[in-house]
Amino acid sequence: MRIPTAEILGLGMVTPVGLSAPAAAAALRAGIVRVRETSFVDRHSEPILAGFLDEEFLPELNLPPATLKxxxxxxxxxxxxxxxxxxxAAQGTSKPALLLALPEDGVGVGPEFLAQLAHQSGVELDVRASKLFPQGRAGGLLALAEALKRLGSTSLEQVLVGGVDTYCDLPLLDALWDEKRLRVHGLSDGFVPGEGASFMLLGRPGRGARLGLTPMASVLGVGTGVEKGHLYAAEPYLGEGLSGAFRELFFSLAGQVPRVRCVYAGLNGESFWSKEWGVSYLRHSRYFEEGFRFEHPVDCMGDPGAALGPMLVSLMAIGLLRGYRRGPGLVWCSSDREARGAVLVDAVRRQEAR
Incomplete structure (x- = not known):
């Protein structure tokens, strides 16, 4: 069955390279790097490299009065x-539902997080219709798949999709050091921890005009997959999860779009993820234009965890809107555990032309 499309009507982003979606996109396009030594040290007393925001760039915590801690x-x-x-990202819309990606370990987050976030941000959310996706990097793409289903099968006309995460946490960094996953002195096959948040306002095609908002791009489809041989599994790692996400995505489109001209990849510096990208690309190379552009923004800002999926989709959308990226563009993300996701994004004008 053909998955319905959605328009991207609003974007919001906070990253180490920019505190808004346009600022972050411009900085990443310019190749600005915000990775540096932090006050955290490893077991050899060497500073840990990371992409963390300074305290001055974060608002004060503002919890609802009934919150104890x-x-x-x-x-x-x-x-x-x-x-x-x-x-x-919310663009002043009235009581939208939020589908939110979070770290895989949960961080103690439950439904109360949504009410606290609504209070902190000043955005009145429909908390009862909202949903959490604690699946890490791919979580935002799973949330996007849910958003398309809701927009296509219910009376819902717009929905927020986002992700937030941070590695700025000593116990977490200590655990990653034990697992030899951090890029520290003497270990090149590791990643630089980061943080960030990214949100998108999605609407049914045509909804933007009724809200007075100009659509930035169209989400054409989403594919999801399950990797049994994930980073923490005993099963052999074959790259089947991401390949399955590609297969589901391209099958849902039924050959109705041109070949992929740009890829925003969920690579984070660890070689582990390169294998599944290679497997997935080789099995589906017929869907890619020769010489397609390949982007992996994590190099400039560190790995933002569960914020990565919405962030990459947003960067592709801004590139299409500003004309410096050619569509359609493929975004893919892989979580540490089993979740995998892939999304195809294109310019709105191309959709209108078909």
Missing amino acids: VPSARYARMLRLASSSLRE
Whole structure:
């Protein structure tokens, strides 16, 4: 069955390279790097490289009066990271539902996080219709798949999709050091931890005109997959999860779009993810234009975890809107555990022409 499309009507972003969606996109296009030594040190007393925001760029924590405390400093930082970017993306819409990607470990986040985020950001959310996706990097793409289903099968006309995460947390960094996953002195096959938040306002085709908003791009389809041989599994790692997400995505489109001209990849510096990209691309190379552009923004800002999926889709959308990226563009993300996702994004004008 053909998955319905959706228009991207609003974007919001907070990253180490920019505090709004346009600023972050411009900085990444210019190749600005915001990775540096932090006050955190590894077991050899060497500073850990990371892409973290300075405190001065984050708003004060503003919890609802009935809140006694938050579970952790990481939880509180996520609320602070998400507030301005949610407000930027919401575009003043009335009580939207939010489908939110979160870290795979949960960070103690439950439904109360949504009410706290609404208070922190000043955006009145439909908390009952909202949903959390604690699936890490691919979580935002799973949330996007849910958004397309809701827009296509219910009376819902717009929905927010986003993700927020941070590695700015000593116990988490300590655990990653034990797993030899951090890019530290003497270990090149590791990643630079980062943080950020990214949100998108999605609407049914034509909804933007009724809201007085100019659509930035169209989401043409989403594919999801399950990797049994994930980073923490005993099963052999074959790259089947991401390949399955590609297969589902391209099958749903039934050959109705041109070949992919740009890829925004969920690579984070660890070689583990290169294998599944290679497997997935080789199995579906017929859907790609020769010489397609390949982008992996994590190099400039560190790995933002669960914020990555919405962030990459947003960067592709801005590139299409400004004319410096050619569509259609493929975005893919892989989580540490089993979740995998792939999305195709194109310019609105191309959709209208068909």
